[in-house]
Amino acid sequence: MPRSVWKGPFVDRYLLKKAEESQEGKHKGGIKSWSRRSTILPQFVGLTFNVYNGQKFIPVHVTEDMVGHKFGEFSPTRSYYGHGADKKAKRK
Amino acid sequence: MARIAGVNIPTNKRVTIALRYIHGIGAAKAAEICEKVGIAPERRVNELSDSEVLQIRETIDTDYMVEGDLRREVAVNIKRLMDQGCYRGLRHRRGLPVRGQRTHTNARTRKGPAKPIAGKKK
Numbered sequence: 001m002p003r004s005v006w007k008g009p010f011v012d013r014y015l016l017k018k019a020e021e022s023q024e025g026k027h028k029g030g031i032k033s034w035s036r037r038s039t040i041l042p043q044f045v046g047l048t049f050n051v052y053n054g055q056k057f058i059p060v061h062v063t064e065d066m067v068g069h070k071f072g073e074f075s076p077t078r079s080y081y082g083h084g085a086d087k088k089a090k091r092k
Numbered sequence: 093m094a095r096i097a098g099v100n101i102p103t104n105k106r107v108t109i110a111l112r113y114i115h116g117i118g119a120a121k122a123a124e125i126c127e128k129v130g131i132a133p134e135r136r137v138n139e140l141s142d143s144e145v146l147q148i149r150e151t152i153d154t155d156y157m158v159e160g161d162l163r164r165e166v167a168v169n170i171k172r173l174m175d176q177g178c179y180r181g182l183r184h185r186r187g188l189p190v191r192g193q194r195t196h197t198n199a200r201t202r203k204g205p206a207k208p209i210a211g212k213k214k
Contacts, residue, residue, distance in 0.1 A: 065176050073178040083209075 009039035009068075022047055030059055036072030051075035094137050094145045097158050107140070108133040111148075116158035125151055 003010070012035040019041075022031055030048035045064055050057035051071045058075040060066075066074070094110075095101055102110030111122040126133045129147045131140070140148075152158060157165065173181035183190040189202045200206065 063176070065172060066178070069176075069178055073180070074176070076179060076182060 009041060011035075011038045011041060016041075019044055019047060032057060033071060036070065036075060038071050040066050040069050040071060042067050053077045094140065096145070096149050097152050098160070100159070102137050104136055104138040106133060107131055107135055107137055107148075110137045114152070114158050116156065116162040117152075121156065125156075128155075 015031070015033060015035055015038050018031045018033075030050045032050045032052075034052045036051060036053075040062055044062045045067065046062065048059055048061045049071060051060050051074060052058075053075040054077050060071065060074040096111070097114050100114045102113045107126055108119070108122045111117050111125060112119065117125070123133060125148060128151050129144065131144060131148070137145075170184050174184050175181065180190050187202055187204075188195055189199050193199055195203070
């Protein structure tokens with residue numbers, strides 16, 4: 001079920017502040033953010049955020065398409081490299 | 093035989109049923125269309141006059157997205173998710189369930205037939 005419209009989109013306050021500062025030229029190399037739960041707003045378009053995935057900060061360059069998604073969606077928390085070939089090696 | 097929305101040729105079934113042969117029209121929309129055009133849903137397609145068929149065709153053309161257009165839109169939406177690099181896009185790329193279902197077991201619709209794992213049995 002989607003979020004009620006009357007609440008407006010959820011964004012952590014500090015992100016708004018940082019985005020504003022960043023428009024003025026601060027935060028070179030992207031805004032560091034732990035706020036995966038924040039919605040991407042139209043005023044974030046064109047900025048780069050470094051979104052924490054629990055281990056690393058993943059650079060996310062915000063494009064127009066991304067508005068309405070959450071930051072966490074662009075910073076995968078799991079890595080999977082397929083099941084190992086080691087099993088095959090063991091058999092032979 | 094009535095041709096509606098391009099290639100579809102529904103049979104001599106009841107109108108509400110026959111309309112469902114069109115991709116993008118299910119039970120609800122079929123009933124809606126019947127009401128809009130003013131055709132009793134019990135009537136069969138081969139009982140319809142040409143003008144009634146034409147009316148149905150027109151309402152579908154103007155008010156509904158069906159067949160090729162619909163398929164294309166869905167494909168474009170999926171493509172957009174994949175290009176964005178968001179989580180849902182990644183799941184589409186991998187061919188895994190997109191909406192958080194478990195993949196430890198099941199998920200066969202997305203993953204396809206089970207692949208045997210070499211050396212699993214003793």
